[in-house]
Amino acid sequence: MLPLLLQEVSFAVNGRTIIDRISVEIAAGPRTIILGPNGAGKSVLMRLCHGLLKPTAGVIAWRGPTNGGLRQAMVFQRPVMLRRSALANVIYGMRLAAIAPRERELRARDVLEAVGLSHLAERPARMLSGGEQQRVALARAWALNPEVLFLDEPTANLDPGATRDIESIVAQIHASGTKIIMTTHNLGQARRLGDEILFLYQGRLAERALVDRFFRQPVSPEAASFIRDELPQI
Amino acid sequence: MNYKSLLSCLFSISVLVGVPAGAQPRFITVASTTSTEQSGLFRHILPIFENKTGIQVRVIALGTGQALDMARRGDADVVFVHARSAEEKFVAEGYGVKRLPVMYNDFVLIGPKSDPARVAGSKDVLDALRKLKAAAVPFVSRGDRSGTHMAELALWKSSGIEIDREKGPWYRDTGQGMGPALNTASSMNGYILADRGTWISFKNRGDLAILVEGDKRLFNQYGVILVNPEKHKHVKKALGLAFIDWVISPDGQKAIADYRIGGEQLFFPNAGQEGA
Amino acid sequence: MSEITQALGAAGAMIFSFDPKLIEIVLLSLCVSLTAVLIASVIGLPLGAAIAVNRFTGRRALIVVLNALMGLPPVVVGLVVYLLLSRAGPLGELGILFTPSAMVVAQTILILPIVAALSRQVIEDSWQEYQEQLRSLSAGPLTSALTLLRDARFSLVTIVLAGFGRAAAEVGAVMIVGGNIDGVTRVMTTAIALETSKGDLPLALGLGIILLALVLALNATAYWVKEAAQRRYG
Numbered sequence: 001m002l003p004l005l006l007q008e009v010s011f012a013v014n015g016r017t018i019i020d021r022i023s024v025e026i027a028a029g030p031r032t033i034i035l036g037p038n039g040a041g042k043s044v045l046m047r048l049c050h051g052l053l054k055p056t057a058g059v060i061a062w063r064g065p066t067n068g069g070l071r072q073a074m075v076f077q078r079p080v081m082l083r084r085s086a087l088a089n090v091i092y093g094m095r096l097a098a099i100a101p102r103e104r105e106l107r108a109r110d111v112l113e114a115v116g117l118s119h120l121a122e123r124p125a126r127m128l129s130g131g132e133q134q135r136v137a138l139a140r141a142w143a144l145n146p147e148v149l150f151l152d153e154p155t156a157n158l159d160p161g162a163t164r165d166i167e168s169i170v171a172q173i174h175a176s177g178t179k180i181i182m183t184t185h186n187l188g189q190a191r192r193l194g195d196e197i198l199f200l201y202q203g204r205l206a207e208r209a210l211v212d213r214f215f216r217q218p219v220s221p222e223a224a225s226f227i228r229d230e231l232p233q234i
Numbered sequence: 235m236n237y238k239s240l241l242s243c244l245f246s247i248s249v250l251v252g253v254p255a256g257a258q259p260r261f262i263t264v265a266s267t268t269s270t271e272q273s274g275l276f277r278h279i280l281p282i283f284e285n286k287t288g289i290q291v292r293v294i295a296l297g298t299g300q301a302l303d304m305a306r307r308g309d310a311d312v313v314f315v316h317a318r319s320a321e322e323k324f325v326a327e328g329y330g331v332k333r334l335p336v337m338y339n340d341f342v343l344i345g346p347k348s349d350p351a352r353v354a355g356s357k358d359v360l361d362a363l364r365k366l367k368a369a370a371v372p373f374v375s376r377g378d379r380s381g382t383h384m385a386e387l388a389l390w391k392s393s394g395i396e397i398d399r400e401k402g403p404w405y406r407d408t409g410q411g412m413g414p415a416l417n418t419a420s421s422m423n424g425y426i427l428a429d430r431g432t433w434i435s436f437k438n439r440g441d442l443a444i445l446v447e448g449d450k451r452l453f454n455q456y457g458v459i460l461v462n463p464e465k466h467k468h469v470k471k472a473l474g475l476a477f478i479d480w481v482i483s484p485d486g487q488k489a490i491a492d493y494r495i496g497g498e499q500l501f502f503p504n505a506g507q508e509g510a
Numbered sequence: 511m512s513e514i515t516q517a518l519g520a521a522g523a524m525i526f527s528f529d530p531k532l533i534e535i536v537l538l539s540l541c542v543s544l545t546a547v548l549i550a551s552v553i554g555l556p557l558g559a560a561i562a563v564n565r566f567t568g569r570r571a572l573i574v575v576l577n578a579l580m581g582l583p584p585v586v587v588g589l590v591v592y593l594l595l596s597r598a599g600p601l602g603e604l605g606i607l608f609t610p611s612a613m614v615v616a617q618t619i620l621i622l623p624i625v626a627a628l629s630r631q632v633i634e635d636s637w638q639e640y641q642e643q644l645r646s647l648s649a650g651p652l653t654s655a656l657t658l659l660r661d662a663r664f665s666l667v668t669i670v671l672a673g674f675g676r677a678a679a680e681v682g683a684v685m686i687v688g689g690n691i692d693g694v695t696r697v698m699t700t701a702i703a704l705e706t707s708k709g710d711l712p713l714a715l716g717l718g719i720i721l722l723a724l725v726l727a728l729n730a731t732a733y734w735v736k737e738a739a740q741r742r743y744g
Contacts, residue, residue, distance in 0.1 A: 047642075050646065052642055052645055052646065073646065073647075074642075074643075074646040076642060076643060076646075080639065080640055080642075080643035082640075082657070082661050083661045083663075083739075083743040083744070084661075084743075092647075092657075093647050096647045096648050096649055096653065097647075097648065124742060124743045124744055125744075126743060126744030127743070127744045263608060268707075272707070272708050276692075277692070292608065292689075292691045292694055293691060293692065294608060294689040294690075294691060295690070306598075307596050307597055307598035307599075308596070308597030308598055308602070309596050309597050309598075309607055309608070410707075411707055413707035413708045413709060414707045416709065417706075417707065417709060420709075435708070436708065436709050437708070437709040437710055437711070438709030438711070439709075466597060468597065468605070
């Protein structure tokens with residue numbers, strides 16, 4: 001599957017250009033953070049990569065070998081829970097991925113334990129707190145054993161404690177071999193979780209760099225001013 | 235929510251409902267009038283017939299005009315109405331096999347006890363109608379092409395009044411069955427022509443009473459006709475004839491005569507009577 | 511006023527004596543309307559869901575028509591079904607005119623648009639919320655529709671109850687296609703119409719009270735179902 005190649009990708013709606021001729025190759029390995037101010041087009045870019053949106057110009061292609069199908073998953077800013085138990089929500093994702101019935105419940109309980117929600121497995125998912133729901137969403141995605149996990153501002157609506165939980169789980173998922181591609185507008189989070197930064201500004205890819213270099217010496221003026229304005233931010 | 239038990243309950247209900255349409259008992263469909271249904275006559279005589287023959291009689295009660303139209307469409311096996319000229323036309327057009335007289339009752343002129351038109355006790359219905367028009371008192375007409383309606387129109391004509399042209403706001407053309415029309419007359423204290431049978435079993439009389447009766451012209455003859463099986467193949471000829479034969483037989487005629495409300499006989503059997 | 515209290519008294523006596531004719535009429539009413547709502551739901555719920563999750567030309571026009579059909583006058587439906595089922599009509603061979611089956615047909619036609627239009631609305635609202643997540647999990651239109659139907663089950667129960675209430679309360683359609691035949695096609699509403707026209711108010715009122723009680727019970731059930739579901743599943 002990976003690497004993911006974007007060539008002159010644009011996306012426009014009603015004459016308004018939201019993504020403007022982005023070309024980039026995203027390889028396996030490092031945790032990629034898509035950073036930028038609000039309105040830069042981060043969420044749209046994520047959806048284009050994941051396949052929820054089709055580009056109005058340009059090509060998006062998965063260049064790597066596809067063994068066993070294209071396995072990718074996405075976690076959204078607001079977790080979407082079905083009116084079922086947390087366990088059932090996780091199992092639902094696996095059913096759609098045609099994972100064998102016998103395996104589903106076992107795997108579901110495993111991932112729920114890994115995210116620290118074993119004690120809430122039978123609870124109706126919609127009755128859980130925002131942070132807990134987001135953990136269920138992560139568990140659901142993780143259970144698919146995806147090659148790529150997209151996350152769209154997953155902690156934007158959560159308090160610091162819940163945010164920490166989510167970040168630690170994302171780190172675990174990465175450690176288990178999944179490529180992480182995540183958007184955020186929070187510099188501190190980008191620093192904590194990222195290996196490389198793709199900085200978006202007004203729909204264009206303004207800069208790409210490894211995380212240390214990006215924060216120490218941003219090359220593009222837009223990135224520099226963004227970092228300056230957002231600091232101090234932990 | 236226990237889906238399984240709810241589902242099986244509904245399934246058995248639908249089977250139950252399907253049964254009447256599927257494995258039906260022997261039955262015929264009779265198109266008749268609201269006056270015969272609402273007077274309770276059928277409630278009395280049909281069980282006797284059904285017990286004797288095992289044939290269920292399903293009565294659809296409409297106005298005479300509607301009943302004959304329904305039969306023309308082939309939706310009934312037998313018609314049992316009271317409008318001789320319409321019935322004869324029906325047979326002449328080929329929709330009915332033969333018209334047989336069955337019984338008669340009479341119409342009565344109903345009105346408020348206060349009787350502003352001064353017609354009470356009269357033996358001349360035509361004269362009474364002229365007085366009604368002159369006094370311009372509220373008069374309720376069925377207006378629904380029923381036998382009663384046709385009789386009413388014939389009486390206006392016989393009294394020399396072209397009611398269609400000469401009616402005024404006092405003439406209320408309601409387009410209703412006998413019962414609803416009586417309700418209307420009761421609530422506006424108006425006059426109305428009704429068949430005695432419906433009047434006797436009518437419970438909402440208010441201030442109304444019989445004002446004119448006994449005039450030979452108020453005579454109301456009922457006829458029964460088998461719908462022509464040659465026009466509509468599916469008509470139940472044998473069962474329909476069984477019903478007709480019974481109704482004009484001594485047994486059927488006796489059943490009709492036996493029907494009373496408050497000791498009063500409503501319908502007078504006259505099958506086989508010449509010229510009826 | 512005393513006439514009403516008198517009639518009410520007689521009606522009460524009749525109800526509590528379990529008059530067999532009364533019971534027969536009530537059971538037939540329930541039978542016919544329940545069967546009609548069952549068929550209408552089996553067709554209407556999936557239809558509503560299908561319209562909600564799919565996009566096709568003429569979709570908006572279809573929705574407008576469906577919503578308009580909710581207001582079909584029962585007496586018009588009765589007339590049309592009568593003309594279809596009459597011996598002189600195209601489906602006369604079926605021979606179901608003036609039987610409960612014809613009444614079921616007419617009432618099904620009457621409430622099908624209600625079930626379909628309302629379920630479409632409910633499912634479409636859910637669809638807005640769930641769409642991206644479901645597509646991310648590779649759920650196609652069919653799977654999505656089924657998932658949403660299951661997820662909205664409590665709202666759908668309310669819709670089905672509403673359809674049943676409409677069917678049980680109408681008189682125009684069943685009067686024309688049933689013929690109000692004593693012992694065969696006489697239901698609560700047609701019996702009330704007949705007894706009122708005969709001036710026999712106690713029986714009419716008795717039936718009216720039962721019908722009102724039924725409608726009240728239905729609404730209370732619908733409310734309770736939604737409440738309980740909300741508390742349990744969120």
